[in-house]
Amino acid sequence: MRFGCRRCHTVRREGTTLAASLDRLGSKNPEELVAAIDRPAVYMPEFRFTTADRDDLVNYLLWLGRGRGDGGKETPTVIHFVRNGRDDEHPFVKRCGGCHRALTEALGGIGRGSIGPNLSALFTPFYPRLYRKGEPWTPERLRDWLKNSRKVRPLTVMQSVVLEKGEVERIAELLRVSRYVQTEDGMGERVKRY
Template identity: 35%
Template sequence: MVARALLLLIFLSLPAFPAFASMCVKCHKPHYEKTGSCTVCHRGNSETSRKNIAHSGLITKKYADFIINRQAVSGGGKTIENAHCRRCHVTGGKGNDIAPDLDTESRRKTAETLKDKLMKPTDYMPDFRMNDKTAEDSVRYILNAGGSAKKVSGTAPYVVFITQGKKSAFDGKCGGCHRLLTRKKGGTGHGNTAPNLSGLFSEYYPADTVKMEGGRWNREILIKWIKNPRKIKPDSLMPPILLTPEEEKRITAEFES
């Protein structure tokens, strides 16, 4: 009985941890206690004292304000909209699934990795030439949107498009100037002198690229454009491209794949 009483006395004399107590507070001074647990802002694993596991996937101090810095998140959201990122990616539960789902990536990747992807885009991602602040606020938006998304889907593997010496219809007729990312065949085209056409038929592609019937690209308008761009936009720099009926079917099918 005496031993039990002594243990109880020792326990009661220990400093009380806050409600969000975790192994984190053994090394780090608590802050923003009212916001929630350490993992709400910083992620990581709060149930272990092993540093390499505790800090796995950690969101560093620089980006951990994505929950409370509403101005930065709002600015990042405007950049995401203006860059039309959703024509390839899902973020905040909205967008096309041509490229990796950013709601999923926001949970898998560190903020620094996400920023690096924005600053050094892959082959079929447009180069937005963001400065550091714009890229960092965009990352804050992605982290915030991913955390609030109702459903996070699995990301399909990226498809490698192997031509084996035979060009796709798009690559042969359009690929010298344009690039296109598709769900089923991955990336095609190698040009950088004309717009990236990924997600062209979707609601997320810029609607003001040309004055069109209905304001959106579709199969019929695309063929009209390819055959005679200057009939739709008189100052277009693109020359007319001759297509056979078979080529028309193959090219539009790639935009829909």
């Protein structure tokens, strides 16, 4: 919950399907899971956990997956293609991608920066940092943030970004994701689009 794994993964049948479900890793050995967390995939954040926290996570994943190997039926996951240049014109790539990355349903992994936080599933309740206390991110709040970030967080290092008409809407649309709840048969059900 604290690190927001559910914004990309399904955990205990809840979360998004931007990346693989973490419910079925019972057949992996602990070293593989340690490696997946310590040297994460390109669009998974580097959490830099303490060894104790990381080991707790690995034990939890093995416990979750006990008796369930890979290969069960599962809600399809977004496939992450290597970008072929086709999406370079998307305003996220031009305006945000130098500093941020995100996994998206429409375009897969996008952006190449890591100075700013990974923005995958920004508008879901699984995103770990709120806009402001008690206020989750919404497309409207994203617009206000881009217009005047210091008004939201006086000490932030992200400067405001000047966007052309329509660009903020396209960026917000790209960051929206579906929330799936996996049913007992593993087929999953789309519950809502955030």
